[in-house]
Amino acid sequence: MGDQPIWITFIVTFAIMTVLLLSMAYTTWYERKVLARFQDRLGPTRTGKAGLMQPLADAVKLMGKEDLVPDAADRNVFLFAPLITFTTALLSAAVIPWGGTVQIFGTDVNLYPTDINVGALFILATGSIGVYGIILGGWSSGNRYSLLGAIRSAAQVISYELILGFSLVGIFIITGTMSLTDIMFKQHEMLSFGPFEISNWFVLTQPLGFVLFVIAAVAETNRAPFDLPEAESELVAGFMTEYSAMRFALYFLGEYISMIIMSLFAATLFLGGTSGPGADKFWGLGIMWLVLKVMAFLFFYIWLRATLPRFRFDQLMGLAWKVLLPLAILNIVVTAFFRLIGNGQVF
Amino acid sequence: MSWELVFFAVFSAAMLLCGLGVVAFENPVHSAVALVGSFINVAALFVMLGAEFLGVLQIIVYTGAVLVLVLFTIMLIDPTKLPEFYVGAPLQRFASVVVGAILLAEIGVAIITRTALEQIGPHTEAMVQQMGGNVQAIGQVMLSEYALAFEIASLVLTVGVVGAVVIGLPNRMVEPNTVTMSLGHTRGSSDMLAAGPKFESPMNIPAERYTAPVGERTVVMTKDPDAYTHPGETSK
Structure with missing residues (x-):
């Protein structure tokens, strides 16, 4: 880990962005396929082999559609709002590590765009700006369904962001750092129990934190069963009711990017990131493990969507403030207590 | 540059x-x-x-x-329905100007002492590095040197939360007024109404002449929901 020429950072960032944007398109395909299997259907089959060209066809279709602005809309805010959601979702990828410093063609390359000492908080911060896209989009549409979706989203994201942040405090207490790179490499260490050696993934030491994080992450990305901002059966499509063409696609893709980012974030924090058999010998294997973990998370997201019905709004708020928040605080207290025992400052 | x-x-x-x-x-x-x-x-x-x-x-x-x-x-x-901007009573306006001036002066003094007079505070860049970074430095200072201010701030926030909850609570001191408004049952369509006096239409019953039917619920007859009188009360 160290400084590198800025052109290498540009190349790494470019590669990560390309991969992220492509995988975002193919996450839509993945979701449609997996969801179809859950519902005993085939999903897309016509465009290309196994429907693999479907995302491209969708992109062409969406770009060719008319970009409508309703009469009642606040025009400038309406046009600007989708960009906020999309760009902030992409921005959070800047701090997620895909490995350490490796040698490629004899040059030292950091497999992360940047490593700031508050990386974990940075992702929370970009997420909290991203909610403005939803709120402003809903408000500026001049439609009461959109406004309702926006208001629901504001309340939901504020509540669950708190839990998302609190569920990470346990890890910060254990590692003493907020840099995602440091947190990831702490998990590459091995714990030995007699003849057995297992990786020190934080899901083992922070199981409650992990559960809280996953619940809050699903709510934060507005996915089922927490998709109240866009509940079809009540609000038409919530905050995106009035959007069409590429602006609709920006919201849609922003949601998928934040799903991928949240999966990367969870894999980095709790499942060891790139750690796995052989990852310390070849960096490519590490990336493969990270991708596998992310795909498992995405599968879990889709599984939830296929299984659970939507929450009622009062249940959603009750769950956040009366159940998850006390549990998160309990997790912090217990972790801090064990950390003090580990330091020999108690007993 | x-x-x-x-x-x-x-x-x-x-x-x-x-x-x-x-x-x-x-x-x-x-x-x-x-x-x-x-x-x-x-x-x-x-x-x-x-x-x-x-x-x-x-x-x-x-x-x-x-x-x-x-x-x-x-x-x-x-x-479009906002009221005219209200600048406050003269005393309020005066107080806000004074407080604003004091805050501005504080910032000015801080800038002048820290940069122009070069009286740098104890937490220089080297000091922060020695403490292990930004986060660690803020944590240590906030929970040791400024612990009292930290606690007072959290107390103020707690008072705010409790105040918001108290204001938001429904008023439980007042007996809840459980009156069912029944607007427009035609005669004979309800067993409860059948027990009452027979008129052409329940809509025309003057409230004071209507006796409440048997049962838990009170049925109030009114044309205008804003102006109903409770049976048992005399009409206002």
Whole structure:
């Protein structure tokens, strides 16, 4: 880990962005396929082999559609709002590590765009700006369904962001750092129990934190069963009711990017990131493990969507403030207590 | 001219322009959006000063929580129906000018002593590095040197939360008024109504002549829901 020429950072960032944007398109395909299997259907089959060209066809279709602005809309805010959601979702990828410093063609390359000492908080911060896209989009549409979706989203994201942040405090207490790179490499260490050696993934030491994080992450990305901002059966499509063409696609893709980012974030924090058999010998294997973990998370997201019905709004708020928040605080207290025992400052 | 200066100029100009927008826009939602822009640029300046932690907190707390709640409230207001801007009583205006002047003077004194007179505080860059970084330094100072102020701040916040809950609670002291309004049963369509006196239409029964039917629920006959009288009361 160290400084590198800025052109290498540009190349790494470019590669990560390309991969992220492509995988975002193919996450839509993945979701449609997996969801179809859950519902005993085939999903897309016509465009290309196994429907693999479907995302491209969708992109062409969406770009060719008319970009409508309703009469009642606040025009400038309406046009600007989708960009906020999309760009902030992409921005959070800047701090997620895909490995350490490796040698490629004899040059030292950091497999992360940047490593700031508050990386974990940075992702929370970009997420909290991203909610403005939803709120402003809903408000500026001049439609009461959109406004309702926006208001629901504001309340939901504020509540669950708190839990998302609190569920990470346990890890910060254990590692003493907020840099995602440091947190990831702490998990590459091995714990030995007699003849057995297992990786020190934080899901083992922070199981409650992990559960809280996953619940809050699903709510934060507005996915089922927490998709109240866009509940079809009540609000038409919530905050995106009035959007069409590429602006609709920006919201849609922003949601998928934040799903991928949240999966990367969870894999980095709790499942060891790139750690796995052989990852310390070849960096490519590490990336493969990270991708596998992310795909498992995405599968879990889709599984939830296929299984659970939507929450009622009062249940959603009750769950956040009366159940998850006390549990998160309990997790912090217990972790801090064990950390003090580990330091020999108690007993 | 170094890049740092260029970035500083861009961020601070954007911050000031957004600040101007907050007071200049007519639509309160536009003002709030301008405030968001201003806060984000403040966070950028924090990061440029090497205070990444403060910058990120600025975004999480102010942009992500406080301003979302502000937007939440003003989104529900119809901007065309806002009352005339009220500048406050003369005493209030005077007090606000005085407080504003004091705050501005505080900032001025801080800038002058720290930069022009070069009286740098104890937490220099080297000192912060020695403490293990920004986050560690803020944590240590806040929970040791300024622990009292920290606790007082949390107490103030708790008082605010309790106050909000008390205001938001429904008034439980008053006996709940459980009156069912029945508007427009035709005669014979309800067993309960059949027990009452027979008129052409229940809509025409004067409230004082109507006896409540047998059962738990009180049925009140009225044409105008705003002007009903409770049976048992004399009409007002």
